[in-house]
Amino acid sequence: MQVKGGNNEMKICFVTSSGGHLTHLIQLKEWWKDKERFWVTFDKEDSRSILNGERKYWCYFPTNRNIKNLIKNTFLSIKVLIKEKPDLIISTGAAPAIPFFYIGKLLGAKVVYIEVYDRIDKPTITGKIVHPISDLFILQWEEQKKFYSKGQVLGGIF
Template sequence: MKICFPTSSGGHLTHLLQLRDWWENEERFWVTFEKADSKSILEDEKKYWCYFPTNRNIKNLIKNTFLALKILRKEKPNIIVSTGAAVAIPFFFIGKLFGIKLVYIEVYDRIEKPTITGKLVYHISDLFIIQWEEQRKFYPKGKLLGGIF
């Protein structure tokens, strides 16, 4: 299995790192921001740097869409897993077109309202994971995993 992890740096990246026991023996690559934390944490990992800022930035959304097309064609992952944020959106939509399985994990700290990324990818995800029962009001078909921290 080959896994693509498109994620923002910081907390979103940290969420995915918590799943190390699941992915550490799998072929994988990361798509994230070229920032100090991600450069350090992913030093020995295969990675691609995406364009940022991403929030409400149409120019970078377009650039990241072309980047997603290029990377997904080249790498041919079996599955895309993300906790967001906006960099996940083009990877999920292009991935869906390519028939790649999509798993989204809504972040731990969004209990009172859904994330924008979660709302956008909910209906195209093959598996949508929530960490709190309270998140079910936004994502009724979400699978409750519980906290990954």
């Protein structure tokens, strides 16, 4: 996906939960290492370690069925996205992606979701919510296609 004049000119927002979701995006380092970027994730030990030296914003957690933190993350997404003006928002999940995708889309960003590697037999909640507005919805397994009509199978990240 090319935005503006060339791939190196785009500004990317990576929004993800910590743990495995963050690890999935780190696997794409060869692609993003030379691009302007910032991260939105949980302020946890693994995130602090993995993203040492990276520009980051800490979002609120826990997010599982937590309306209060969804609201707080929605306001955070407005603040961060207006300030940073990313061209592209990429996520592998989970819940923090939802407000960033919807607000980002309203502000003109392209949104790309990568469905997680380990969910073959059923869709993720986040995937179901962001699928309708995603500019590109990447699947890692052919079997995931039955849940996401506009998903594109690109294979495993690992």
